[in-house]
Amino acid sequence: MMKATVYVTIKQGVLDPQGVAVQGALHSMGFEEVSSLRIGKYMELQLDTNDRAEAEQRVKAMCEKLLANTVVEDYRYELEG
Amino acid sequence: MKFAVLVFPGSNCDIDCYKAVEETLGEPVDYVWHTATDLSAYDCILVPGGFSYGDYLRCGAISRFAPVMSEVAKAAEQGKYILGICNGFQILTEAGLLPGALLRNTSMKFLCHDTVLKVANNRTPFTTDFSENEEIVIPIAHGEGNYYCDEETLARLQENNQIVFTYSSNPNGSVLDIAGICNERGNVVGMMPHPERAVNSLLGSEDGKRMFTSILKAWRDTHGAASVR
Numbered sequence: 001m002m003k004a005t006v007y008v009t010i011k012q013g014v015l016d017p018q019g020v021a022v023q024g025a026l027h028s029m030g031f032e033e034v035s036s037l038r039i040g041k042y043m044e045l046q047l048d049t050n051d052r053a054e055a056e057q058r059v060k061a062m063c064e065k066l067l068a069n070t071v072v073e074d075y076r077y078e079l080e081g
Numbered sequence: 082m083k084f085a086v087l088v089f090p091g092s093n094c095d096i097d098c099y100k101a102v103e104e105t106l107g108e109p110v111d112y113v114w115h116t117a118t119d120l121s122a123y124d125c126i127l128v129p130g131g132f133s134y135g136d137y138l139r140c141g142a143i144s145r146f147a148p149v150m151s152e153v154a155k156a157a158e159q160g161k162y163i164l165g166i167c168n169g170f171q172i173l174t175e176a177g178l179l180p181g182a183l184l185r186n187t188s189m190k191f192l193c194h195d196t197v198l199k200v201a202n203n204r205t206p207f208t209t210d211f212s213e214n215e216e217i218v219i220p221i222a223h224g225e226g227n228y229y230c231d232e233e234t235l236a237r238l239q240e241n242n243q244i245v246f247t248y249s250s251n252p253n254g255s256v257l258d259i260a261g262i263c264n265e266r267g268n269v270v271g272m273m274p275h276p277e278r279a280v281n282s283l284l285g286s287e288d289g290k291r292m293f294t295s296i297l298k299a300w301r302d303t304h305g306a307a308s309v310r
Contacts, residue, residue, distance in 0.1 A: 071181060
């Protein structure tokens with residue numbers, strides 16, 4: 001078994017209205033130091049394989065095909081196990 | 082002319098689309114379930130609005146892998162008419178049949194009201210019954226209708242006249258006020274506003290009707306059919 005952790009974030013340059021709203025909320029609470037806030041997605045995948053190279057290649061394909069929309073999002077992943 | 086209205090789990094504008102075709106055109110129309118693997122019988126495919134697959138992950142991200150979507154790609158390739166409305170537009174962008182993506186409205190609000198649209202291109206098969214730059218009233222109902230594409234894609238859209246509708250007053254933050262676009266060939270259109278909800282003055286507007294009459298006219302022009310309702 002391996003564990004893949006996938007992070008999907010909105011590309012720099014693409015407006016993240018959710019992040020802007022949350023940043024505004026933090027400011028109004030007195031957390032003035034927050035100069036930028038971007039919201040993304042965190043996914044945990046358990047993989048039925050021990051072949052690291054294969055896992056890596058397949059997780060990449062999952063990200064490209066479904067988990068991220070590369071028009072507006074970036075992704076990165078970590079593999080453990 | 083035969084119409085298909087696709088139905089995904091979570092579609093909720095499928096009946097409106099069906100009725101718009103039935104009542105505006107009187108042409109045959111079928112509901113087609115997302116598992117269908119053959120669309121060869123249809124001349125026009127409507128991808129309706131709603132919340133297919135609960136908008137999980139991203140709007141349209143899961144629906145685009147439904148079996149019927151490879152048939153939609155095939156139909157697009159064959160030059161058949163494909164209209165994606167609201168969630169249908171999101172599905173078509175996720176499927177790569179139209180460029181760009183739909184992001185969360187900048188206001189973070191779900192917007193549900195009439196909008197004034199400008200017909201930016203009246204030479205697509207979907208818009209010939211409008212005059213160029215005509216202002217029409219069509220309602221929107223979306224939380225994620227903020228059209229985005231990179232500069233390069235945007236330049237290409239402008240160059241090829243692929244911007245079909247723009248908002249007179251931008252409700253959602255979309256680039257260049259874009260409300261609807263088409264592919265390069267012009268046979269695939271995606272738009273956030275709902276023309277199928279504007280087909281009777283009782284609904285507040287009947288400007289949407291002319292999208293449907295345009296499609297029928299385009300089909301007749303290429304198929305030499307003469308019957309008129």
